[in-house]
Amino acid sequence: MTTPSPLLARPGAVAVEPGPEVPRTVAAHYGDPLREQRLLAEGAGLVDRSDRDVLSIPGADRLSWLHSITSQxxxxxxxxxxxxxxxxxPHGHVEHHLVxxxxxxxxxxxxxxxxxxxxLAFxxxxxFMLRVEPHLVTDDRALLSLVGPGADAALAAAGLPVPAEPYAVEPLGEGWVRRMPAIGNGTAVVHDLLVPRAEVDALADRLGVPLAGAAAHEALRVEARRPRFGVDNDHRTIPNELEWLRTAVHLDKGCYRGQETVARVHNLGRPPRRLVLLHLDGVSEDLPAPGEPVLAGPRTVGRVGSVVRHHELGVVALALVKQSVAQGTALTVAGSTAAIDPDDAAPALDDTQVAARNRVRAVRSGTIG
Structure with a gap:
């Protein structure tokens, strides 16, 4: 989608920085990023996420087909x-994340x-010969997110359906409302609204809540440790390293591409890396870019993904670090000192995982056949 969102014309809007494939189409903020973060954390605000690509897939075989080629x-x-x-x-590395x-x-x-x-190309x-018809409909449909502890009340006040549980979907005219897992500290409810692009302005007015930019949503997403595809993963990332193992993978379903890697690493209980929240010293005005190495002394022990200025936590980042990086290790990122959040210590293995790991070691050493 290359046409700027109508909400980018609202007072105070400052566009997101464009990427190689994404032009300036939505607002990073509307004049006060930190105030907008507090709005989403404590009240309710509408975030323009209409730069996300949207596909529709009708056809009688759509669900069985998606089941066979994806992880859920x-x-x-x-x-x-x-x-x-x-x-x-085929080796279990993440190539696409679909909601x-x-x-x-x-x-x-x-x-x-x-x-x-x-x-879509994939x-x-x-x-093959299946009855499915995937289409890219981004030019016609726009995704907005209503975020905050007051999101349910805002939907109800506007006379719109209020999905009760995460991933529940309710019809909304020619689109829908979908509840997603909360972000921030777990109290910022998220409702995604898919509507025709021509109705974006009218929906924003109907909801009657303040607008918040993409930067505010990003800050609360990072706080919640929710990874973003293309930013918080690299070409080596497997689902076991991220919360996607819980939200986007079914460990008991039948065969799909990459399943062997996912199952093997899950049974052993120790993926190569883990996603953590890093606290950075925040001295520099320039935030580290995604992909910047995480260093322990001269040694590279990980890579950063999303880096944000949070209204309470300061400068924080999501990072993939090696499992061997212990809590309290002195780290640096682009010259800034960094520390792993205390809540992100490496999880202990359970008895089943310890037994599986010991068996693998025994086979490799030749102790057992």
Missing amino acids: HVAQLVDGVGSETLVLS VAELAGTTWVDVEPGAGPAL LERMR
Whole structure:
């Protein structure tokens, strides 16, 4: 989508910095990023996320087809329910992250800005003779997010449906409302609203809540440790290293591409890296870029993804670090000192995982056959 959102014309709007595949189409903030963060953390605000790519997938075979080529159990997804799922490489590396909504005979998928064409090309290659018709509809549909502890009340006051549980989907005219897991400290409710682009202005006015920029949403997403595809992962990332193992992978479903890696690492209980929240000293005006190395002395022990200025936590980042990096290790990122958040200590293995790991070591050493 290359046309700027109508909400970018609202007073105070400052556009997000464009990427190689994504032009300036939505607002990073509306004049006061930190105040907008507090709004989402304590009240309710509307975030323009209409730069996300959207696909519609009608067709009688859509759910069984998606089930066979992605990581989540979606074969029996019922009307009015959403999910998250992944496309993995044969070696289990994450290639696409999809957020799904099933409604009225169509499966809707939204993905990161600029990721839609590559996903559509992959889906087209996997169609074979099945009754599925994936389409990229970003030019016609826009995704907005109503965020905050007051989000439910704001929907109700506007006379709009209020999904009660995470991933529940309710119809909204020619679109829908989908509840997502909360962000921030766990109290900032998120409702995604998919609407025709021509109705974005009218919906914003109907909801009657202040606008908040993408930067505010990003800060609360980082606080909640929710990864963003293309930013918080790299070409080596497997689901086990991120919370996607919990939200976008079904560990008991049948075969899909990359499943062997996911299952093996899960059974051993120790993925190569883990996602942590890093606290940076915040001295520099320039934030580290995604992909910047995390150093322990001269040694590279990870990479940063999203880096934000949080209204309470200061400068924080999501980072993938090696499992061997202990809590309290002195770290640096782009010259700034960094520390792993106390809540992100490496989890202990359970008895089953310890036994599996010991067996692998024994096989490798030749102790047992």
